[in-house]
Amino acid sequence: MTTITGALRTRAGVIAATVLAAVLLLAVSGPFLAPYDPLENSAEILRPPGAAHWFGTDYLGRDVLSRVLAGAPTSVFTAFEAVGIGLVIGVVPGVTSVYLGRAYEWITLRIMDGLIALPFLIFAIAVAALLGNAVHQAMIAVGILLAPSFYRVTRAAALSHANAQYVTAARLFGASTWWVLRTHVWSKILPALVVATANATAGGLLIVSSLTFLGIGVVPPEPTWGGIVASGLGYLAQVPYGPVFPSLFIMATVGALNLLADAIRDTSGDHGRARALSRTGARRVRLT
Amino acid sequence: MTTLLDVSGLHVALGHGRKRTGILHGVDLTVASGEIVGLIGETGSGKTTLARAVLGLVRAGSGTVAIDGRQVGGLRGGALRASRRGGAVQYVFQDPLRSLDPERTVLDTLVEGLAVRGGHDRAGLREAAEQVARLVSLPLGLLPRHPGELSGGQRQRVAIGRAIAVDPRLLICDEPVSALDASTRITILELLLRLRESRGLGVLLITHDLGSLGGVADRVVVLYHGRVVETGTVEEIFLAPRHPYTRLLVASVPSIRDERPPDPGLRRALRDEVRASAGGRPW
């Protein structure tokens, strides 16, 4: 946890956290804040932004602000769902691949290599075709495809600490693999994992937006950020700025997540230690 | 004085397939309780492999390792873990910084062995940590600190404390002072002498620096290319070495009492003799 609190002390971290807090607030309360029913059609189609409709209206006369707010939960939480699935099926084999013998290591490595080779969208479309076109099925597909990066990150971190001298010392006390993982290895993996999670969430959000843009996982008229961009695109000639509003929300969220990942990476691990030392302990380091 | 460690005819080979090379070729070694045995050898002589074989970290090809009269060579898995929880033998690494988990406090590190063993609550562990800290002369104020905040000498005290906490009979120290300054070195060596005195601890002190064994070790075992070439008391080894390699070692140790380097001619002659005795092995 110290790495995260450390990241929040940098300016980038504060900005990222503020934006993300606002997005989370929207994701929870968005549907209740919506001034109109997001599904209600009206005669006022393709209106420019104004006092009554801040973001204007779409081709069916629906209030775009209300649709963006109502679409926030689906857009954000589905990304979390995908990342959660990816974490579980990436991290567990990632850590255990270092400890459970060569055969297991080889098999998990090949499976993950195979997943990396699959093209994202096509796999998601195929799963949607196979399991039915619904949001959870789509997120399982996305989660599976996010797993290899979690697997790689945790495996690399676990591998670099698997033979540390303090691990040998623990083994000489008769410690089990579980003890070693819990007391020595986990805390070394965590910072890398937090960074990977923040990055993957940003990626997940983009994928969810792309899928809903294509109408996969979420069926219209249910509002999602990607879907709103898609419906706006059809009327560019009449309302050239139509896709801008939902896109701004996507960009702000993804940007904030990437910023947070960078801030955490800069303040954790060897990189962070070097930075901290150059600020506070310059003397001691240079003398040795 | 009872024999704590009895290594007999130990062969160890490392690597796989065609790359498999013999590291130890029939090593005999004993350490009695309350005895400090110096194991001296150069880089690649197999001294660290010997320690790892005794600890069960590498598998012996043939030969036996007995600790306190019990064979430990063949143990695997759960039986090995259970035997290790007994804590009869412990290890102290060369580099105290790398051997301590940077994310764990001194307190957690000191009592890790007891925590693994189980049967202590939080308060009991704290009390045990304080006891160990006093034993290795660590200020109690350091208990909540992390290794990065300690000096080199303090770190090595933590490492020794961690090993001592489970009350081992035998301590294997691999170059415990070579990463430390001279003044710190002395306090660590004095700590080992004190522990030997107070608990009858047997110590196997591994080093590449023959000079550092003076005043510390009772006996010296000289390892050369995986074979024990000479064993004797410190006085015998330092003042009347017999094997050419030991003589070369002694002739190479610089002294502050000589202003000139050890006689190059003598060393060259000894080196040739060692080479001949090792069967023409490249130096």
Add this chain to the structure above:
Amino acid sequence: MSVSPDAATAVRAPARAVRDEVLLSVRGLRVGVADGSEVVHGVDLDIPRGSAVGLVGESGSGKTLTCRAVLGLLPVGVEVTGGEIRLRGTDLTALPAAARARLRGTELAAVFQDPASYLNPSITVGAQLAEVLRVKAGLGRRAARQRAVELLQAMGLHRPEHVYAQHPFELSGGMLQRVLIAMSISAGPELLIADEATTALDVTVQAEVLELLNDLRRDRGLTLVVVSHDLAVISQTCDTVYVFRDGGIVEAGPTRRVLRAPRHPYTRELIGNHERFGIDRVREQGSGR
């Protein structure tokens, strides 16, 4: 903090006829860190041409930073804040960085503790040595190769052609240190700084490398500065010794005098520490019987 070394009474006679000429003179050297603290507080050194001078002290005593200041290789954020470093009368601290870089290798050279980290692991040691000869000594490709092999031989390496074609990982620590010494003296510097150059080596190899340094001094008139925490190493290579503590010099003088009749309590403590454990203690007890 300035103790003038009684270098004139140095024990061993150097090979060169020019006896008392000072090659390098450091006066009131101060080194500071960016945060305003000072880590070397006014150090004076006199290094006569052809001599071997030892700098002894524990880690953090300022001996290494003093050497790095002389070489112009202080770490980022650390700089000389006062004093002079004169090489044959020229103040090095006043020279621009490019001029100082040109001096390294041709006038001043250094070897350090961990030779492998100064070599590129993917290039043969011979090619790396030849490169130094081409850049620093201006030799042609073929001449550089030939000279490199000669140098490797002069460093006491057997089968120099074979060593030339080896990669760093194929050589032992002692051999690598010989290669590094060959590189450092390849452009004919007058002063060689050996900073803990034998600390990581086995004792038999250390003896050989120290012997090599002594030979270079005798045969080529190389001036040596030996930095070590080990009094015995200094004792066997140097005629003058400076004892560093906390960024200053507490005692200086001929090695024999300083080690046999130390004047400063800290020097006495260092010697006491050395004798508390070690071969000298056993030898003394042995000869006392």
